[in-house]
Amino acid sequence: MYKFYEILTGPGLWIAFIVFIGGLILRLTYLFALSREKDKVFYNHMSLSWGLRSIGHWLIPLGSASMRNQPVFGLVFYVFHICLLGVPIFLCAHNVLWDEAFGISLWSMPDKWADVLTVVFMGTVVFLFIRRLARPEVRILTSFWDYFLLVLTLLPFLTGFLAYHQWGPYEIVLILHIFSAEILLIVIPFSKLGHVILFFFTRAFIGFEMGGRRKARAW
Amino acid sequence: MPENSNHISEQPVNVEKIKQILDVNNGARVRTWLNICASCGLCAESCFFYLAKDKDPKVSPAYKFKTTLGEMYKKKGNVDREFLKKCYDILWGECTTCKRCSMYCPFGIDIATMISTARTVCWSQGVFPEGLARTLTNYRETGNQMGTSKEDFIETCEWMAEEFEDEIKGITIPIDRPGAKYMYTVNPREPVYYPQDLGMAAQIFTVAGEDWTMPSSGWDCTNLPMFAGDRALAGEVVRRMYDKALELGAEKILITECGHAYRSAAFEGPYLAGYPDGKPPIEIVHSVQLLYQYLRDGRISIDPDKRIEEPVTYQDPCNVSRNGGLWEEGRKIIEYLAKDFRDMSPNREHNHCCGGGGGFIPMGSEFKSRRMVSGKIKAEQIKATGAKIVITPCHNCFDQITDLNEEYDLGVKVSSLKEIICEQMIIPDHLKPE
The missing domain is CATH 1.10.1060 (Fumarate Reductase Iron-sulfur Protein; Chain B, domain 2)
Incomplete structure (x- = not known):
């Protein structure tokens, strides 16, 4: 068991981060090269201010008319993303690991907060899962893969939560925690979760397209 | 099916x-x-x-x-x-x-x-759709969607100029005048079914003292091949218009009160016609922009006694407002023309399509019942304003709302901006016939 843990926290972690970052760079490079040939329209109407405004209105809570149409979903969706990014990055236990390995660490939040935010996060996942099932216009678009990715996103949080409270078989839970997080990192660049970075490009594009070209807002 | x-x-x-x-x-x-x-x-x-x-x-x-x-x-x-x-x-x-x-x-x-x-x-x-297929043949053979011949078009222009001689002294519809500031392009629906639209435009331009011309070819600014999916022909249609304006040495192309024509000429056309930078070779101006400038700059004055008392609303054509960025111009024009303006909700760039865009109107009877179903949202929006007059600077919106008016019993009158401006503008003394 310990050997497994060692692999996951040693080479496993390296592989996960390299694939995650390398995969995103690869995907971006590929799309960039392709766009120079086939998406001239992206570059022809570039406008920094319209691009940033188009992105910005989707980064602030209920910043777009679309979000305001479904305010509950809009807020849940917002909290989901904040927790998804914030908890792992600012978790004390993670920062201790960074510190031990590289001597660097970020500010970390009190464990109590992380605990509450994890519960909140799991709540938002349940909400999103039920929303997918309950709303016909979402259900019809949802494939098995969408449910799978949502569960995959939940797993590191669920197992992290259990491990922190030492509920269940600690070692297995911890291994599952690291394993699921590594799989998630590896999947991101090659799936629709690539929106972690591609969002900025697609949103900027519609900003250029509507604003840079037509002086019209797109949010 | x-x-x-x-x-x-x-x-x-x-x-x-x-x-x-x-x-x-x-x-x-x-x-x-x-x-x-x-x-x-x-x-x-x-x-x-x-x-x-x-x-x-x-x-x-x-x-x-x-x-x-x-x-x-x-x-x-x-x-x-x-x-x-x-x-x-x-x-x-x-x-x-x-x-x-x-x-x-x-x-x-x-x-x-x-x-x-x-x-x-x-x-x-x-x-x-067959309705679009018919127009493609016309575009190919005659350069315009309704198959109007050059002679017929020029004759209609001359007729309309004569028709309004009694109202405005010296009114003309210049054809192919080189070096004009504006080359005015229209929807063939105007010369064919509503020739008075040409007459109204001529009245406004004459009163405003505009330097304008109509081209004898490339005057159709509509682009139905763009909606049919025939990109090569769509490019050819818009190129004819650009080339004619360049040939005449016009400063700008003025688009009639039509939505998709503006989308075609200003935004999609350059790509369809093969301009790699995506910009039209000549500045494109929509009627709402110019009409607003006339009122703002006092080139056209409105008779205050003729301003509309009845409630008025404005239909934002998708391709003028959301896809053209010109949602304030129409509203500012209406401030001059009407006392009781009631906006629809949602409005401006968020306004809903009338249900007649994207080629829907010319797609003909096969699609009419669908148009009436999908137009329900627009009908409800209009009803909620309580307006008696719907003003819209787009022929498709005009036709669709006219049909919705009957279907949903809205009890409204649909109008273009030109029509109301013509009714209300003051004819300066030097243009009054003796």
Whole structure:
């Protein structure tokens, strides 16, 4: 068991981060090269201010008319993303690991907060899962893969939560925690979760397209 | 299923041709859009078709692009005629490419562009509405969608100038005058069915002392091949207009009160006509811009006693407001013309399509009943304002709302801006006939 843990926290972690970052760079490079040939329209109407405004209105809570149409979903969706990014990055236990390995660490939040935010996060996942099932216009678009990715996103949080409270078989839970997080990192660049970075490009594009070209807002 | 559209050819599908179209369009944007859609469903409620069809999930924008262009890519172009017929129903019967959904998508996925690409695929296999097919022949043969001859067009212009001589001294409709500031282009519907529209424009330009001309060719600014999916012809149509303006040495091209003509001339046309920078070779001005300038600068004055007392609302044409950025001009013009203005909700760039855009009106009777169903949202919007007059600077909106007026018993009068300005403007003394 310990050997497994060692692999996951040693080479496993390296592989996960390299694939995650390398995969995103690869995907971006590929799309960039392709766009120079086939998406001239992206570059022809570039406008920094319209691009940033188009992105910005989707980064602030209920910043777009679309979000305001479904305010509950809009807020849940917002909290989901904040927790998804914030908890792992600012978790004390993670920062201790960074510190031990590289001597660097970020500010970390009190464990109590992380605990509450994890519960909140799991709540938002349940909400999103039920929303997918309950709303016909979402259900019809949802494939098995969408449910799978949502569960995959939940797993590191669920197992992290259990491990922190030492509920269940600690070692297995911890291994599952690291394993699921590594799989998630590896999947991101090659799936629709690539929106972690591609969002900025697609949103900027519609900003250029509507604003840079037509002086019209797109949010 | 449009059984009666007999032009839909029953030939075997040319997969190579489809592959070629898909390949040309398979850029970074399309790949990204097709891949990252999170299936969140937020686009659904932005779509008036979805709302009008009692929230049928199969009418949500994401479902529409996934089951058409998405499938085409998934199958690498290996589709059969049955599939294309299904697409036909969705691409022309359930979308007007109004682009509202891309504003409501977290990723800004440009669904209208994907629907247009899918239309091109269908068109390449002869699968597209017959109403549009008829106009394509006309464009090809005569340069305009209604097949009007050059002689007829010029004669109509002369007739209209004569018609209004009694009202405005020295009124003319100059043809092919070189070096004019504005080359005025129109929708063939004007010379053919509503020639007084040309007369009204001439009255306004004469009173404003405008330096303008109409071209004897390239005067049709509409672009239905753009909606039919025939990109080559769409490019040719818009190029004729650009070339004529360049030949005449006009400073700008002025577009009549028509929505999609502005979209074509100013935004999509340059790409269709092969201008790699995507910018038209000559400045494009929409009527709402110029008419507003006339009123603002006092080149046209309104008789205060003639201002409309009845409640008035404004229909934002998608291709003037959302897709043109010109939503304030029309409202500012109405401030001069009417005392009781009541905006629709939602409005401006968020306004719903009237249900007649994207080629819907010229698609003819086969689509009329669908137009009336999907126009429900617009009818409700208008009703809620309590307005008696709906002003819109777009021929498609005009026709659609005229039909909705009857269908939903709205009790409104539909009008263009020109018409009301003509009724209310003060004719300066030196232009009054003796």
